[in-house]
Amino acid sequence: MEAGVIAGSINRIPTSTRIESPLPLGRHPIHGHDRSPSWKNAPRTRRTMIVFEYRGPRPRRDWVGEWVSRNDDIFRSLPIYVGGVSLLAVLLNRAVSGIAPVADASSSQSRADLLTLGLAVTNVLTGLVWLSIRPKSISAVNPQGVECWKILPDLPDHVASELLWMWEFLLEATCCRSLVIIYNGACLLQIGVAAESSTDAGNAMVVDAAKVMNGTLYQGVKKSGAQNYLANLSLYPGRSELPFLPSNTQAVILQPLGDKGFIIIGGDTIRGFTSSDQAWITLISEKLDSTISKLEANIPLPIQDGFPS
Numbered sequence: 001m002e003a004g005v006i007a008g009s010i011n012r013i014p015t016s017t018r019i020e021s022p023l024p025l026g027r028h029p030i031h032g033h034d035r036s037p038s039w040k041n042a043p044r045t046r047r048t049m050i051v052f053e054y055r056g057p058r059p060r061r062d063w064v065g066e067w068v069s070r071n072d073d074i075f076r077s078l079p080i081y082v083g084g085v086s087l088l089a090v091l092l093n094r095a096v097s098g099i100a101p102v103a104d105a106s107s108s109q110s111r112a113d114l115l116t117l118g119l120a121v122t123n124v125l126t127g128l129v130w131l132s133i134r135p136k137s138i139s140a141v142n143p144q145g146v147e148c149w150k151i152l153p154d155l156p157d158h159v160a161s162e163l164l165w166m167w168e169f170l171l172e173a174t175c176c177r178s179l180v181i182i183y184n185g186a187c188l189l190q191i192g193v194a195a196e197s198s199t200d201a202g203n204a205m206v207v208d209a210a211k212v213m214n215g216t217l218y219q220g221v222k223k224s225g226a227q228n229y230l231a232n233l234s235l236y237p238g239r240s241e242l243p244f245l246p247s248n249t250q251a252v253i254l255q256p257l258g259d260k261g262f263i264i265i266g267g268d269t270i271r272g273f274t275s276s277d278q279a280w281i282t283l284i285s286e287k288l289d290s291t292i293s294k295l296e297a298n299i300p301l302p303i304q305d306g307f308p309s
Helices: 002-011 037-041 063-070 072-096 108-132 157-173 209-213 216-224 237-241 275-292
Strands: 015-021 047-053 146-151 176-183 186-194 228-230 251-257 261-267
Touching: 063 072, 072 108, 146 157, 157 176, 157 186, 157 275, 176 209, 176 251, 209 216, 209 261, 216 228, 216 237, 216 251, 216 261, 251 275, 261 275
Parallel strands: none
Antiparallel strands: 015 047, 146 186, 176 186, 176 261, 228 251, 251 261
């Protein structure tokens, strides 16, 4: 038996095949052209290439599942047709069998017909439910607001660069469209799309860092010390504490930044942040907290436009 197990494991090991290639050394084709014309004078040698062939198990394709997904409307309405045909069959059988049209509890045929009618009606109702309840398609929205680029000018260059690096990472790798970083009672960064100010048309609403840190959202995150993911922001009443985000922000991640900070990440898609995104955000926030906590001077409260020179 052990020999059989060993033999089976050997068959799953990729095997290699050596292929001799007469390509000359010194030739480097790039997009159909040679990097250097000197390859013509190079000596012709034989080069060995190793091609791996995998002999292990391969994933199977779910043909039935793909076929059902392509014909979703037909399968959703199928119980209605089955139930309707069943009703007609019961009525036709009742009519041609010579049984009295009035149901009789003592008759086995009547009891069978009643059971069949109940199953047929259940099928019809199931089909109606399937047609009325469909999975909602989730797509990204265009944030409603103004472009914002605000960073505290008193920050050292290396801290500002790290903040902007975090923004670039989130913008490229996730559904993030708004980013606000608050630390020690000051708004260090407000970037991306922000809500338009009601008093200053065309400009972004200023983040009231003190008010945010006194709100229930920050207090809850600070108490738990863990990330809070609001996958569908419209379902949470605490969204009123984030008026500086676009009005149609779909999802928000509230990430603690040490004991004194708070990161607010707004996304354009419901449940758009994956578990991997959340894990990366947690790790980046730890690195960012380590960098900011090394600052000796106190960070002032007001936020100003511009970038430290």
